[in-house]
Amino acid sequence: MLTGKQRRFLRAMGTGIDPIFQIGKGGMNENLLKQLDDALEARELIKVKVLANSEELPKEVAGEIADATGSELVQVIGKNMLFFRQSKKKPRLELP
Template structure:
């Protein structure tokens, strides 16, 4: 579980990132989860866009993605979801205490 200070720090890092995944009509599926897990292992912090044709609630999609990929939901703002998961092998982000 992230503290408020850690969440703010991660949000500041994510500000300059571009979304690398999109959730569309297909919604959250195993294929998407597997790719998100792989990206989190390499990058630790990613953005995901929820498209307008998704039809699902954005906060609910963010919660599902975080639970299924075992990541932390940093932020859901508008149609953008920010996820964080500490890498086992390629740790790049040092969280504040």
């Protein structure tokens, strides 16, 4: 569980990154979750976007992704979501 200070730190870092995954008409599937898991291990902080043609709601998708990948949901703004998970092999980000 992240503290308020840690969330604030991660939100500030997340403003400078672009979404690396987009969830569209097809919605969630096992392949997407595997790619998200791999990206979290490599980058630790990722941004995901729900496209306008998707029938999924961003807050519902965010909960599913966080549960499936074991990550922390940092923030949901509009259709963008920010996730964090400390890397097991090579931690890069040091939280305050």
